[in-house]
Every structure is written in C-alpha cells, then in structure tokens.
Amino acid sequence: MNEIVLKGIPAANGIAYGSAFILDKGEFIVPKRIILAHEVDSEIARFEEALNFARQEIHTLKEKVNQDMGLNKAHIFDAHILVLEDPTLLDQVSKGIRQNKNAAEYVFSKVIKKYVQAFSKIPDEYLRERVTDINDIAKRVLKYLMDESKLHDLDNLQDDLVIVAHDLSPSDAVSLYNRKIIAFITDIGGRTSHTAIIAKSLGVPAVVGLKDATLRVNNGDFLIIDGQKGLLIINPTFSTKELYAKEQSQIHACMEKLDDLKNLPAQTMDGKKICLLANLELSNEIPTIKKVGAEGIGLYRTEFLYMNRLDLPSEEEQYQSYKQITEAVNPYVVTIRTLDIGGDKFISSVQIPEDMYPFLGVRAIRFCLERPDIFKTQLRAILRASMHGRVQMMYPMISGVAELRQANAILEEVKRTLYDEKIPFDTFLKVGVMIEVPSAVMMADMLAKETNFFSIGTNDLIQYTLAVDRVNEKTAHLYEPSHPGVLRMIQKTVDAAHTEGIHVCLCGEMASDPIMAFLLIGLGVDELSMSSSSILTIKKMIRSVRAVDVQRICTEALQLCTGKEVEEFVSSQIRKLGVL
Amino acid sequence: MPHIEKEIIVANKKGLHARPAAFFVQLVDKLNVSVTIQKNQEKVNGKSIMGLLTLGAQCGTVLKFIVEGNDAQKAVEEIELFLGKQEEEFIL
Numbered sequence: 324m325n326e327i328v329l330k331g332i333p334a335a336n337g338i339a340y341g342s343a344f345i346l347d348k349g350e351f352i353v354p355k356r357i358i359l360a361h362e363v364d365s366e367i368a369r370f371e372e373a374l375n376f377a378r379q380e381i382h383t384l385k386e387k388v389n390q391d392m393g394l395n396k397a398h399i400f401d402a403h404i405l406v407l408e409d410p411t412l413l414d415q416v417s418k419g420i421r422q423n424k425n426a427a428e429y430v431f432s433k434v435i436k437k438y439v440q441a442f443s444k445i446p447d448e449y450l451r452e453r454v455t456d457i458n459d460i461a462k463r464v465l466k467y468l469m470d471e472s473k474l475h476d477l478d479n480l481q482d483d484l485v486i487v488a489h490d491l492s493p494s495d496a497v498s499l500y501n502r503k504i505i506a507f508i509t510d511i512g513g514r515t516s517h518t519a520i521i522a523k524s525l526g527v528p529a530v531v532g533l534k535d536a537t538l539r540v541n542n543g544d545f546l547i548i549d550g551q552k553g554l555l556i557i558n559p560t561f562s563t564k565e566l567y568a569k570e571q572s573q574i575h576a577c578m579e580k581l582d583d584l585k586n587l588p589a590q591t592m593d594g595k596k597i598c599l600l601a602n603l604e605l606s607n608e609i610p611t612i613k614k615v616g617a618e619g620i621g622l623y624r625t626e627f628l629y630m631n632r633l634d635l636p637s638e639e640e641q642y643q644s645y646k647q648i649t650e651a652v653n654p655y656v657v658t659i660r661t662l663d664i665g666g667d668k669f670i671s672s673v674q675i676p677e678d679m680y681p682f683l684g685v686r687a688i689r690f691c692l693e694r695p696d697i698f699k700t701q702l703r704a705i706l707r708a709s710m711h712g713r714v715q716m717m718y719p720m721i722s723g724v725a726e727l728r729q730a731n732a733i734l735e736e737v738k739r740t741l742y743d744e745k746i747p748f749d750t751f752l753k754v755g756v757m758i759e760v761p762s763a764v765m766m767a768d769m770l771a772k773e774t775n776f777f778s779i780g781t782n783d784l785i786q787y788t789l790a791v792d793r794v795n796e797k798t799a800h801l802y803e804p805s806h807p808g809v810l811r812m813i814q815k816t817v818d819a820a821h822t823e824g825i826h827v828c829l830c831g832e833m834a835s836d837p838i839m840a841f842l843l844i845g846l847g848v849d850e851l852s853m854s855s856s857s858i859l860t861i862k863k864m865i866r867s868v869r870a871v872d873v874q875r876i877c878t879e880a881l882q883l884c885t886g887k888e889v890e891e892f893v894s895s896q897i898r899k900l901g902v903l
Numbered sequence: 904m905p906h907i908e909k910e911i912i913v914a915n916k917k918g919l920h921a922r923p924a925a926f927f928v929q930l931v932d933k934l935n936v937s938v939t940i941q942k943n944q945e946k947v948n949g950k951s952i953m954g955l956l957t958l959g960a961q962c963g964t965v966l967k968f969i970v971e972g973n974d975a976q977k978a979v980e981e982i983e984l985f986l987g988k989q990e991e992e993f994i995l
Contacts, residue, residue, distance in 0.1 A: 402925040402952065411951035438953050445959040453956070 324558040329533050332512075332799060333553035334519035335856070337528035338571045339506035340564070343544045344484040345537055346491075353465065354542040356426035363424065367417045369468065370427040377463040378407045402453075406460050428468040435461045485548060487540045491518045499525075506548040508536050508555055513799040515782040515832045517667070522550075523835065523854030524608055530555050532796050581859040585616035589862045595870035597844055599862055600658070600852035602830060606644065609651045612855045616862075619655035619713075621778070621852020622830040623648065625701065626663055629670040638700045638707075645708035653712035658778065658828070658852075659705050660757065661730075662697070663687040663719040667794050673697070682786065682793075687720035692729055702737045709749035717755035717778050722762045724769050731773075755828075759783035764812045767819035777820045779848070781831025785809050804833045805886040805893075810842065814881070817847040828852055837864045838893050844870070845877020867902045905975040910967045914987045918961035928952045930985055936972030938982070 345355050358366055385400040406412070412434065419430035439454050482503035489510045491499075499521060507522045512531035522529030528550025540546065540557055547556040547567050556563060589599045600621030601612040612620070628636050628644055636644075649657050664670055665686025673694070678684030691698035705716050718730050734754065741748055756763065756770050759780035763770060771777070781804065786793040788809055791801045803809070813829070820827045828850035833839045835857030841864060843851060851861065876896045880889050913919045919927060931938050931949040938949025942964065947954030949968075960966055970978050 401929070402922070405925055405928050405952040409951045409953050411948050411954045438957065441957045445957075 326560045326563060327539065327557040329536060329539065329555040329557070331508075331530040331533035331536070331553045331555060332514060333529075333550055334512070334514055334516065334531045335507075335522035335527065335529040335550050337506075337526070337550045338548065338567055338574060339485065339528050339550075340545065340547045340559075340567065341483055341485050341505045343487050343508075343540045343542060343546050345540065345542050346486050346488040353428050353432040353469070355429045355537075357541060358420070358424050358426055360424065363421050366420050366427050370416055370420065370431065371413070373427070373464045373467040374407050374413070376467045377460065378404055380463055381407070381460075403456065403460050406457065407464070426468075428465055431464060431468070432461065485546050487536055487546075488518075489537050490516070491521065506546075506550070507531075508533060508540070508546070508548065510534055510536050511794070511796040513793055513796070513802050515785075515793050515802070519832065520602075520604075520854070523832075523856050524602070524604055526611070526854075526856040532799050534796070578859075581863060584859050584862050584866065585614065587616075587862070587866065589618075589865045591844075591865055591868055591870040591873070593869040593871060595844075597848075597865055598828075598850040599858050599865075600828065600830075600850055601855045601858065602852055603648070603657075606648050606651070608855065609648065612652075615855050615858045617655075617855060617858055620648070620652055620657040621828050621850060623657055623659045624663070625659060625661065626668055626670070629662065629664065630668075632670075635673070635697060635700070638704050641701060641704035642707045645704055645714070646711045649708050649712035649714055656713040656715055658755070659708075659714060659716045660719055660778075661688070661705075661716065662691055662701055665690050682783075688718045688726055688730060689720065691718075692726070692733075695733055698730075698733060699737050702734055703741065706737065706741055706748035706752065707746060709752050710747050714749065715753040715755060715775070717757050717776075719757045719780065720759060720783070721756045721770070722760040723766050724773065727756055727770060727773055758816050759787065761788050761812065764816050767816045768822065771819050771823035771825055774825065776825050776828065777816060778828040778830055778852075779813060779816055781809070781813075781829060781833040784812060784831070785833075788812055803886040804831075804836070804839055805842070805889040807881065807883060807886065807889060809886075810846065810881060810889070813843070813848070814846050821847065826850065835861065837861060838890065838897065840864060841868070841873060841897060842877055842880060842889075842893060845873045845880070864902060868897075868900060872900060904971055905973065907970045907975045907979050908967060909970075909979055909983075910965050911983055911986055913960050913962055913964045913966060916962050918964065919955065919958070919966070919986070924952055924955045927985060928955060930981065931978075934972075934974065934978040934981060936970050936975055936978045938978070939969040941967040941969065 381400050381403050388400070415434045416427065416431050419425065419434065420427055423430065435457060439457060442454050483505055485506045485508060486499070486504050487508045490512055491507065491509060504525065504527060506527050507518050507529040509518045509531045510533055512518050516531055518529055518531050528548045530548055530550060530553050533555055536555060544557055545559065547559050547563065588596060590596045598618050600619045601617035602622040603612065603620045604624050604627045628641060645659060663686070665684060666682045685693060705714065708714055718727065721727050731754065738748065753775035755776040755778050756774045757778050757780045758764060758767065782793065785802060785804055789801060789803065789806060791798045793802055817827050826849040829843055829848045830852035834843065834851040835853040837860060840851060840861050844865065853861065876893060880893050883889050883892060915923055917923055928950055940947050940949050940955065940958065942958045942960060945958060947958060968979065968982055972978065
C-alpha cells in the first residue's frame with residue numbers, strides 16, 4: 324500500500340497514530356468497506372436477501388398486530404413493505420455497489436440518508452415523521468447485512484481510535500467525551516469548528532478541512548496525524564513512522580518540561596500578570612483543568628447540558644451541575660455563559676426555525692429573549708449556584724445596549740422572585756457581556772457603563788467582522804485572526820473597557836495560539852481563556868517575554884496592513900526575542 | 904406498445920404523499936403497466952414509494968403521467984379516478 328499524505332487545516336496540536344474509524348453521521352454508523360470486483364454480484368445478492376429477510380420480519384409483525392389490534396393498525400406495515408420492495412431503491416443500491424465497489428450496508432445507508440434528508444425538507448409534518456419509519460426499516464436491513472454488534476452507535480466505540488468524519492456536531496462531541504479517542508480528522512470545518520474545540524479539550528490532535536478524507540481513508544487504515552502541520556498520512560512507510568516516533572518523543576519531553584510551569588504564575592519577566600483561565604464544556608474536564616494550573620473558568624459553555632436529550636434540563640438539574648462545578652473550581656471563579664444555541668448548535672427539545680443564515684438568525688441571547696421561560700429557568704439555577712463559590716455570568720451575542728437592558732430586566736425579575744421565595748443567592752453576582760458582534764464593539768464605551776466585565780468571543784467576532792462563515796470550508800482561508808480589522812476591534816473593546824475600569828477576558832481559539840496570545844497581551848487583554856491543553860504553552864510564552872517588548876512589537880504590528888504581514892512580523896520578532 | 908402521456912391535477916386534499924402514496928404504489932403495481940411520474944424536471948418511477956414521497960406533490964400539483972403498456976388507456980383512467988378521491992374512500 325502506498326503512503327498518502329493529505330494536507331488540511333491544523334486544528335489541535337500534537338502527533339498521534341492509530342487505526343481509523345470512519346464515523347458517519349446519522350441514525351446509525353456504518354463503516355465503509357471496499358469489496359473486490361468479483362464480489363459485486365454476490366454482494367448485490369446479499370443485499371436482496373437482506374431485503375427479503377426484513378420483509379419476512381415485517382410480515383410476521385404485521386400478522387401479530389393484525390391479531391392483537393386489528394387490520395387498521397396493521398396497515399402501517401404495508402408502507403414499510405413497500406419501501407423494501409421499492410424498485411428505485413434496489414436499483415440505486417445495486418448501482419452503487421457495482422460502481423463504487425463498496426459493501427452493501429455502506430451503499431444502502433448512504434442511499435437511505437439521502438432520502439431522509441430529502442424528506443426532512445418537505446414541508447409536511449406527516450411526511451417528516453415518516454423519517455423515523457424509514458430509519459426503522461433501514462435498521463432491520465442493516466441488522467441482516469452486518470454483524471449486529473457492529474451496528475454500533477457512538478456509545479459502543481472501541482478505544483484508541485482515530486475518528487474520521489465528514490464533520491462532528493456538538494452532540495457527537497458529547498458522546499465522544501468519555502471515549503478514548505486519540506485524534507480527529509474531518510472533511511470540513513476550520514480552526515474554530517467543534518472538532519477543534521473537542522480535540523483541544525481532550526488534549527488530542529486534530530486536522531480539519533481535509534475535503535475528502537472520509538473517501539480516501541478506509542476503516543482500520545493505519546494513520547498518522549500531525550496536528551502541528553495539519554497533515555494526515557495514510558498507510559505511512561516505515562521511515563515516516565520512525566520520523567514521527569522521534570518527533571513525538573520530543574513533544575513528550577517538551578510537555579514534561581511544561582509540566583514544571585503549572586504552579587508558577589503566568590507573569591512576564593518584568594512582572595505583568597496575565598490571568599490564564601480554562602474553557603469548560605463538561606464537568607469531567609475539571610481534573611485536567613486543575614492539573615494545568617488554570618486560575619478559574621473563563622467560559623463555561625452551558626449548552627452541552629441541553630444537548631443529546633429530548634427534554635429541557637430542569638432548574639434543579641442545572642443547579643446541581645453548576646453547583647458541582649462551582650464547588651470543584653472554588654476558590655477560583657466560574658464564568659457561566661448563558662445558553663448559546665442556534666447558529667450551528669441545536670438541541671432536540673426546542674424547535675429553532677431553520678434560517679437561511681443561521682449565524683445571523685435567532686441564536687444565543689436572541690433566542691433567550693424570545694423564550695424567557697427557558698432563560699429564567701437557567702438564570703434561577705445560576706443564581707442559586709452562586710451561593711456555593713465564585714460565580715459570574717455573561718450573555719452571548721449582545722449586539723447593543725437595548726439587548727443588555729432587556730436581559731438584565733429579566734435577571735432582576737428572577738432575582739426578585741428568588742428574594743420573595745427566600746432562596747439565597749449572591750446579590751453581587753457579576754454580569755458580563757460577550758463582545759462578538761461588531762456593533763457591540765462600536766458601542767463598547769456605552770456597554771461598559773452598564774456591565775461588570777467584557778469577554779471577547781473571537782470565534783464569532785472574527786466571523787462577523789470579516790463576513791466569513793466559519794463553518795463553511797470554502798471560506799476557511801479567509802478566516803484570519805491576525806487581520807488588522809480584527810485586531811483593531813479588540814483594541815477598541817479593550818480601550819473602552821479600561822476607560823470604564825472594567826476588565827477584559829478573551830475566550831476564543833485565538834487565545835491558544837502563542838503568536839496571537841502575544842498580540843492580545845500587547846493589546847491589553849487582562850485574561851485569556853482557552854482549552855486546558857494550551858494553558859501551559861501560553862504560560863511558557865508569557866514567562867519568557869517582557870511586557871515592554873510585547874507592547875512595542877504590538878504597536879508596530881498595528882501599523883501593518885494585512886493579516887499575513889502582522890503574522891510574519893510578530894513571529895519574526897518573537898524569534899528575535901528567543902521565545903518559543 | 905401503447906404510450907400515453909397525460910397531465911393530471913392532484914385533487915386529493917392530502918396530496919400524493921404519505922399514506923396516499925402507499926395506496927398509489929399498490930394501485931400501480933396491480934395495473935400491469937410502467938408508470939413514470941414527472942413534476943417539473945423531476946421524474947420518478949410510479950412503483951417507487953420513496954421516489955413518490957420525494958416529489959412532495961401537494962393538493963393542486965400538476966403531475967405528468969407517462970404510462971406504457973397494453974393496458975395503458977385503462978390504467979390512466981384508474982389513476983385519474985384515484986387522484987380525484989379523498990383518503991377515506993381508499994379501499995385496499
């Protein structure tokens with residue numbers, strides 16, 4: 324087998340090697356399997372047998388229902404049988420097996436998924452509900468085609484696999500948190516995609532935006548993932564393996580050295596202190612966060628509590644989660660971001676209307692203001708948890724003062740009710756505003772008068788400032804954190820905050836890139852919040868520079884015209900200083 | 904082989920999807936002809952329930968039926984009759 328090297332976008336640092344597991348999104352996960360040319364006919368025959376088998380099963384079921392509940396109810400199965408007898412379906416699957424030399428189960432699941440997608444788009448409630456039926460039928464067929472134990476869902480994955488997927492959704496992410504995954508590879512996505520966020524919080528490498536990795540990689544292929552350079556190497560040669568083994572041991576040595584930094588302050592050589600905080604999705608990350616010496620949680624993404632379930636989390640359930648985290652992180656602060664759904668994050672319990680431009684649609688605070696019932700439940704839980712340690716809270720996607728006031732009015736109402744019910748809460752709970760919409764930057768001076776702190780969410784701020792969809796792989800190259808336009812946005816925000824005497828945290832992926840973090844410190848950002856896996860690297864950078872140099876280089880960098888110039892200038896200056 | 908093309912309006916209130924689609928496929932199966940259904944540029948096999956469902960033909964949609972086979976004339980009449988019926992009248 325020949326070695327294949329694919330170049331993608333580096334999303335999380337590190338080097339890993341192991342066997343590939345192709346994860347297909349949807350109701351069921353069917354690994355791709357290539358068959359030989361002479362196996363085509365028997366594979367098609369096997370598929371027809373599977374259809375027959377499923378038909379038998381449904382006939383038996385229909386008989387039983389007919390006896391128990393009468394003919395009327397049994398009719399539903401006629402439609403199921405019609406699907407199994409569908410000539411077009413049979414034709415499409417046979418063709419797929421013949422042309423692509425893929426196993427029946429893989430082709431079949433692909434064809435079914437296409438139909439399911441088509442049905443979901445038809446504006447008919449009844450028809451959309453039939454998607455469940457079709458998935459049900461598909462499972463019967465797949466059960467015959469595959470060893471049932473292999474028809475796994477995310478919960479039954481083996482350990483030590485490289486996950487290869489077209490894309491990963493936040494809800495996949497939740498299922499993957501407890502698995503031993505050693506790396507992630509996706510076809511689409513950029514540096515701020517969920518895959519990157521998950522990989523970083525798990526501390527494993529990831530390469531995204533590989534375009535067609537899921538087509539090139541076969542299940543079980545041996546892969547090397549180079550998260551630094553953004554490379555995927557399929558079936559590497561012996562010499563490549565050796566090369567990477569060496570590099571990996573160097574990285575390990577480096578990491579061990581970094582470990583010595585965990586109890587040292589994040590402070591420049593001339594004494595400027597930068598607060599390094601961790602981003603948090605799920606409570607089981609807390610031990611790792613403590614291990615790297617984070618000084619609190621700068622961003623707790625609460626939407627993960629709402630995902631992968633059909634109902635909404637109750638006030639009590641949320642309170643218990645927030646309380647547990649608050650107590651675990653005490654005496655450090657936990658910054659809870661109120662629900663940020665919409666955009667590319669969805670939850671099953673609430674229907675969010677499909678928008679043409681979801682990132683410009685009803686999401687985050689807009690959603691919460693439209694659904695005060697959901698918002699109030701969360702606010703109550705946060706306020707109650709504030710009694711158990713240091714809690715502060717922030718609103719995502721605030722676009723101006725009116726929205727902030729609206730949200731605060733609801734908060735006041737909730738506080739009054741709690742007060743009336745004699746339920747204790749921290750009356751001085753700090754409330755911050757996330758700065759991620761350009762209009763919020765322009766209004767930062769006014770917003771700063773009515774809030775306790777700012778938190779710049781660069782993932783979204785960059786997207787909105789540069790008008791670049793960050794989940795669209797076609798525009799991924801335009802997503803440029805070092806763009807002078809972005810840097811000026813950050814500068815304006817910091818200046819407005821400091822004028823009013825409030826502090827600024829920054830919690831995007833930008834904070835975990837040493838070059839960008841260098842610039843951010845120069846811009847005057849007080850706190851950086853990032854995945855725990857990046858904290859020590861950034862701390863090392865901070866401890867090896869002087870604030871005066873950072874300031875000087877940053878001022879010069881702001882005079883440059885393009886993102887590329889900025890990046891080249893700053894990295895050359897950092898090299899000159901002998902850092903990194 | 905007789906070949907008939909005819910445009911018929913779906914008069915069934917619920918359109919030609921979901922349950923009516925299942926009945927329709929069963930009807931075509933009995934007719935012993937080949938039926939192709941065209942909506943705009945999209946063509947599907949009349950015996951394919953999945954194809955029919957993806958057309959999403961609601962009440963009032965004009966569909967073109969291309970019928971081939973010895974009993975084509977009779978088949979078109981039956982189809983026309985079916986599309987004028989409401990769901991409660993379907994008998995299997």
